[in-house]
Amino acid sequence: MGLDKKIVLASGNKGKVREFVKMFTDLGLDIVPQTELGVGDVPETGTTFVENAIIKARYAAEITGMPAIADDSGIEVDYLNGVPGIYSARYSTLDDSFKGTADSTDANNNLKLLDALKDVADDSLRTARYQCILVYMRHAADPTPII
Template sequence: MQKIVLASGNRKKVAELTQLLAQFQLQVIPQTDLNVEDVPETGTTFVENAIIKARHAAEVTGLPAIADDSGIEVDYLDGQPGIYSARFSGKHGDDQANNELLLEKLQGVPSEQRTARYQCVLVFMQHAKDPTPLICQGAWEGRIMTEEVGEGGFGYDPLFWSEEHQCSAAQLEPEQKAAISHRGKALQELMQKLSESIA
């Protein structure tokens, strides 16, 4: 099996990608296992940040790399928090503080104006100097609720209302979420592109 580095230490992402990419004889290794430090995300778009992360991981390890950059866009807030979703409240990865700040900014805003979507961009690079990385994107439309509901998922999931299932993203089973989520859609596109490039 060919090894491929995932530009993340997120075990949930590693498990998900490992399972999906096994059919392509690709073994996913998180960058933390290879002593790759996080790289500053200096891009202004999800695409730029995903490329920065994939290139850095490929450069340090000499392996092909996959990176994702994702976040939530709220229409009422002109697309915020967007690429700053994980550090919306000022501290990286503090889901509770991020959710509280989002609720605060949407206080009193009626339901029909609380439309939002999760975005995910996945990038696959053969090597650090790959001039044509595979870029895949997925979006998941929904709405921001007025309070947190559900114990599953992570990030803004307890606040994200899914029309398809009439519940919050945090109330979905992992399999249900993977089938309709932004990351699930981007992964499906990546699998399609990998199939074509390997065929």
Template sequence: MTQFSKIVLATGNKGKVAEFASLFDSYNIDIKPQSAFNVPDAPETGTTFVENAIIKARNAAVITGLPSIADDSGLAVDALGGAPGIYSSRYAGEPSDDANNIDKLLIALEGKQDRNARFLCVLVFMQHKDDPTPIICQGEWHGEIATQRHGAGGFGYDPVFWLPEQNLSAAQLDKDTKNAQSHRGKALKLLMQHMLPMLA
């Protein structure tokens, strides 16, 4: 079986790095962010979450020579035809800014009754830069868009991603609860089911 002593996480997003570190902690996997290897962000030229995740994973694997994990994730709002989608992090333009993205989203939803939304996460694991069969897993997290911000935790759209069953926003959840319920947590659970035989 293949052994991996180190895996590079293909993201420069500090919020994602912290969330992944928490998620991987229980698996005892030595995962390092690409910033530890001075890997520049790959241009996200894909038209889907899957394409962008593969682009980012391959970029990290090429530069570091290590196996890599990349995610591409975002928010899809029903009333906006699935927007902001793959453009979630830069919805309000570059440079990306969470507060501006939320402001734009709330303005776009003013007066709309349908506020259903879902977070989506695609995770890709590549054993090496030429891996012909990368592992691809997807997770979803369903909720609604609140009319105003709630909570100071999390990142991205978490303060306005409302969870009716908990009567809380994603930004108000404790870390363990969020990891168990989130799109990223669900995708990672699927990914680990595929990876664990290779890590044994």
């Protein structure tokens, strides 16, 4: 399986762009952020990290005609049955239960998470994992993306 040398990154997040460029430059790949190609964000309508990563990669590949790579990630807290999960980036703004500011920042998301766990005194029940899914689409109609 050969990879194209120029790949669109389905993200405009500057930190993420830096990380991907650093990771893939050593492999001889040219990672181009979607924002440099006039591609906007697509609604993440999936119910899993895999679905959302595929949605983003497929959209970027469709608009640019280039192969695309995308990720979707978040934290899953066991005591909260996997919440915030795919909503990690906007967790603090999902409902009115959190009385922080209206901004969905990392700090506010963390505060809401701590608030949700405030009555959990047993540290052994405060377990979680970080999920990160990467998807590579050779083209927009790719029936078997690399996950």
